[in-house]
Amino acid sequence: MTTGVRKSNAAKAGPDRVDGRRERGRSSYRRIVEAMMELIVEGDLSPSAARVAEEAGIGLRTVFRHFDDMDALYAEITRTITERVMPTVLAPYPDQPWRANIGELVRRRVEVFETTLPFRLAANIKRYQSPFLMGQYSRVVMLERELIVRLLPASVRTDRIGVEALCAALSFHTWRTLRHDQSLSPDEAGAVMGQMVDAVMATIVEGA
Template sequence: MTKGEGKTTTLARARKAVDGRRERSRSSHRRIVEAMMELIANGDLMPSAARVAEEAGIGLRTVFRHFDDMDSLYAEISATITERVMPIVTAPYQGTDWRDNLRDLARRRVRVFETMLPFRLAANIKRYQSPFLMGQYGQVVTLERELVLRLLPPDILARRTTAEALCAALSFQSWRALRHDQSLSAEEAGTVTAHMVEALIAMVPDQKP
């Protein structure tokens, strides 16, 4: 083997070693994210590093190394949850009347909010310590509100009290209160939400032809 060939082989081995370390780091990161999501979904809203290490099957030191960048972990959890719920959120509405579409939205929010519930409860605990979670909180609340308002015709939007009441009835805060504070089942909370929406719709008089 020539000197040049030896140098090339050494560089190749060095690159392979670096690539191996990077892949192990990425694998550990994925396992930490998956472990955190599993623990949160099962009710541990503030999983400790030791619990995450046990769930992920990796060393505690590795978890601490990745926990130094909590926002990146939260970002990955958020991206995973978003991927799950966006097909429900973005599906086209089939109704020809705003009332029917609003009822459809209420049914969708039962599925979306129930999927998000443990993760948003966990994020709410941590958002005052995380710039990422605080910024995301504002974005999600704004989006939830806009998805309601865009279904309402101009004459309903002009009824600000009714529009705001619909936004409140269909908000995650309302769902959290029903499920978490009032201890209703998902089915019961969905029924209450539908009842609130129907009551608000009934307050709007039919337009004269």
């Protein structure tokens, strides 16, 4: 009788132990990602796995139990940041003249670039040693260009130099230079980017 009770209790406890392990695993996973992101935001643009483990308060083995390598961790951070900014990036534009929509794009770029700045700086350090980060860099650059060009009417797209100048003014490279290299505040950098874009638009010849 006693043996049967013990077996019954063990059977009931089994799923609880499994669920407990899963929850601990999910908790560790979240702590690793959050620790990595926090370190990057704080200025450690190339944190080691050991540093991430220390920040997360877990063992180094746990980091590599969840992530095969640092690329896998960067991939998860990329997914997290993408989910955060894509609603802004892909929000529809009003039915208004293209110049007004480019002005709206400037506002969105300032918001998105400022949110992603530390993570893109960190990725830039590693991308020449990481096929994943290099591929991600190329995809993002192409998407950012496409989002500009699709706002332009056909008569504007014929001005190739004007379009290229607009893409350069609205690029992350420009934002990084203003914020990181020239140490401008977000508001100052946004004002400079807006002025650059206005200057370029003033030179664009429609139907050239």
